[in-house]
Amino acid sequence: MPGTVPGTAPGTILVIGATGTTGSRTTAQLVAAGRRVKAAGRTATPLPGAEPVRFDWYDPATHGDALTGADRVYLVPPVGDPDPAAVMLPFLERARAGGVRRAVLLSSSAIPAGGPAVGAVHRALPGLFDEWAVLRPSWFMQNFTGTHAHADSIRAHGTILTAAGTGRVGFVDADDIAAVAVRALTDDRAPDADLVLTGPEALGHDDIAAILTEVTGRRVVHHHLTYDALRERLAAAIPAEFAAMLAGMDRAIAEGAEDRTTDTVERLTGRPPHGFRAVAERELPLRRPAAHAAPDASR
Template sequence: MSTPNTTLVTGATGTTGGRTAARLVAAGHRVRAASRGAAPVAGAAPVRFDWYDPATHPAALDGTDRLYLVPPPGDPDPAAVMLPFLDRARAAGVRRAVLLSASSIPEGGPAAGAVHRALPDLFDEWAVLRPSWFMQNFTGAHLHAQSIRGDGTVLTATGDGRVGFVDADDIAAVAARVLTAPEALNADAVLTGPEALSYDAVAAVLSEVTGRPVVHRRLSRGELRELLAASMPAEFAAMLADMDHAIARGAEDRVTDSVERLTGRPPSGFATVVRRESGARTAR
């Protein structure tokens, strides 16, 4: 009798990790929900995991053959801790790995780009998901959501640049698909929503759906860098400010068919997600 597949979901308390783990559990798959704290996903086996604590890695990998990899947040060089873990994972029998990167980070680029480059040489079955900016940035715990709830503003250095914002639920649906598909989906997939929106347009949708005025306040790249550096490492703040500057120059003005191609259904629109998330927050 073959051993059932077991997926280790890192970042299981995060925006995409929790959703991915929940989808896998609902579909009847065996899941280990990895996190530093004790906030397990219902139906998943909780396991303590810390990228920076190698002592937590063997137990997380024991009996695991698939990985959902969420890089440690805020680390400008996650490859330093991720690549040794992935070497250990391959030696432990893991055969499929799915990495969460970002649409703004190419293979071999900064942050998760080095892990992206290494993945095909480490595993026969792999995928790199490069979602655009999350729609949940405006409804969850992100700085945008905090400033919207605080004073009705969205602060960016994006100017008139547009972004193909994507629903975290759609990212999780794609992740669950590529983790469990019987065939190997070796691919680099850029994930977007159905349309590209400027932050002015985002503010207009938020105002209409929530009934509360929201405005987009435009900052310079330097102003944004200084603002972010107050709550995160300066190097990471600079990288995020540079990403906003790239958006202003059109780097994220695109939509792809990846969500529909990989899940069989179209991606959710921004207004739909805001209504859904706002309703869930009100209910809580």
């Protein structure tokens, strides 16, 4: 295999962002399937069954060790960078020259090829690799159960703040994204396609709040913000350009851009995608059943 280091077993998969929401799940599922995995992250965190390796998009000195022996790569873009192509494309050219033949990129249903941010990497990927896939998941269900700002707001205040209005989204489980990533990385034939991933139904944020209330027993409310209010709120914590892009995504949801479902998860994995209620019940503390009243001895 061109570029494979002598003495290194072929078929090693490099997972970039291996401690993240989809990267950790993809790593775990690959290991469970018996695949050799290099788990790349800024701190080379050990993960069961995988080889830890330090990797920083902004430090090319870490790229060589990460790529050594790998022939496939799962790509999670640098978080919060409005122009990830500036660091990703040089890395991908180096990966191709070093023997990587298949690349699977995590993008977003809201960003088409040639669009903003990772859209530029999406557009370039088919010209860099003969075997490729771009995963374009809808918004993650884990945004409400993990470490996302929505989840933090729910835990702290029982609120979800968006500019999405009553727009609906085909929210998708990160476990399902990982399952598709594993197939895209390991099937004999790569998808060589742009794959939009959703859950089984489109839900509004009011629906999400109602389900969370029912599952946890704690009242959760969706507060409707304007685009400007959300942009200003986000800009207090992240770069203004990125804040405007995220607020714009919420505005697009309000206009119906994410009101869809696809059969991609079932088509690639052979099973239906998980619904939001099932994920909430799996990942959140459940409502405690009411205690039965003690029998009245006078009766």
